[in-house]
Amino acid sequence: MPASAPAAGAELARLTDIHKTYLQGAVAVDALRGIDLTIAPGEMLAICGPSGSGKSTLLNIIGLLDEPTEGSMVLGGQRVMDLTRNARADLRRAALGFIFQSFNLVPVLSALENVLLPLRLRGKLAHGDKARAQQLLSRVGLSAHMGARPDRMSGGQRQRVAIARALIGQPQLVVADEPTANLDSANSMLVMDLLASLRRELGTTFVFSTHDNRILGHMTRIVHLRDGRIAVEDR
Ligand SMILES: Nc1ncnc2c1ncn2[C@@H]1O[C@H](COP(=O)(O)OP(=O)(O)OP(=O)(O)O)[C@@H](O)[C@H]1O
Numbered sequence: 001m002p003a004s005a006p007a008a009g010a011e012l013a014r015l016t017d018i019h020k021t022y023l024q025g026a027v028a029v030d031a032l033r034g035i036d037l038t039i040a041p042g043e044m045l046a047i048c049g050p051s052g053s054g055k056s057t058l059l060n061i062i063g064l065l066d067e068p069t070e071g072s073m074v075l076g077g078q079r080v081m082d083l084t085r086n087a088r089a090d091l092r093r094a095a096l097g098f099i100f101q102s103f104n105l106v107p108v109l110s111a112l113e114n115v116l117l118p119l120r121l122r123g124k125l126a127h128g129d130k131a132r133a134q135q136l137l138s139r140v141g142l143s144a145h146m147g148a149r150p151d152r153m154s155g156g157q158r159q160r161v162a163i164a165r166a167l168i169g170q171p172q173l174v175v176a177d178e179p180t181a182n183l184d185s186a187n188s189m190l191v192m193d194l195l196a197s198l199r200r201e202l203g204t205t206f207v208f209s210t211h212d213n214r215i216l217g218h219m220t221r222i223v224h225l226r227d228g229r230i231a232v233e234d235r
Contacts, residue, residue, distance in 0.1 A: 011074075012172060012205050013039040013062060018071035020057050020228075031057040032068070033228040039207060041172070044199055046216055047209045049225035055209035056177060058225070062207055063175040064092040076172060093122055097166030097174040097204075101181035103158040105150040105165075111137060112146040115164045122169075129168075136164040140194060156187030163194065167204065176208045180215055192218045 020032040031054045039045060039062075047055045060066035061073065064080065073080045076095050080088060097118075098104075105114045115133040119125055137146050140160040150158050159179060166174050176195075180188035192215045199206055208219070216222055222234040 010041050011038050012041045012043075012076065013037075014074045015062070016072045018058070018061060018068045018073065020054070020061065020066070021069045031228055032061075035071070035228075035230060037223065037230065039173070039205060041205055042199065042203055042220075044196065044206045044218060044220045045208065046219040046222045047207065047225060048211070048216070048222055049231075051211075053225040054228040055225055057228075059175050059177050059207065059209045062173075063096055063098060064088050093118070093169065095172045097169060097171035099159070099162050099166045099174060099176035099179045101178035103150070103155075103162045103182070105158055105161055107149060107151050110147045110149055111142060111153070111161045111164075114150065114161055115168050118165060118169050133164065133168055136167055137161070139198075140164050154187070155183050156190055159183060159187070159191050160194065163191070163198070167198065167202070170202075171204065173205045173207065176206060178210055178212070179208065180210065180212050185214060188212065188214055 015035055015037045018032055018035040019030070022029045022031055035058060047058055049055055057066070061068050064075070075091065078091060080091070083091065106117065109117065112130070112133055115137060116125060116129060119129050134146060137143060140163055142157060142160055142164070145153065145157060150161065153161070166176075180191060183191060195206060196218050198204060208215070210216075223230055224232040
């Protein structure tokens, strides 16, 4: 049974008739075949489906990491297709956060430096950024590990560093590609409970791709993909 849904009406993102075709040598692979999807602020939305159904492709498009072959997308009121490459990168940095199944932390940096990295990559750190990163690390239960490097941490701890890193830029939308795929059941539940609490506290919107049925109870909506199309939606 999905968790309580946010109020209907507003929209953070709208995808209309999205298609994505990849070329594998001379063969065209239609990974997405006409996706219509609206994402409301505060949703915790899961994109489910079998391997190859197009989950990662769809997430990459929502996260402005890839472009559709056809179709349109509006994010935060901006028509993404009308933006230059630089403007799209600016929107991605300002509006989006990312969580990956393999955590994608920088091994030679401490947990605190990993959380600050997205801000450093944007330019100089502002006054208060370090304190905010420390607060976020405390909020994800890692106050005793701020100076530790990821290779000294468990998978669950690493994913919690990655959650703090995804949230440091105060994104409207966090895109999470199979965030529990490398975690055991206990850590998956800890991470999902944490994300659900953060969603309630911060109002952040989350879109997940997942094969993991254990985490679906945390979602406000579930979209099932089959062969690049939306097959079923559960609210
Ligand atoms: N970069 C690429 N180049 C060519 N084909 C691709 C590329 N990325 C994905 N595909 C193909 O597009 C289809 C959808 O792939 P996608 O990775 O989006 O599915 P998925 O549902 O995320 O799968 P999985 O659960 O295995 O990660 C598959 O047929 C895949 O082989």
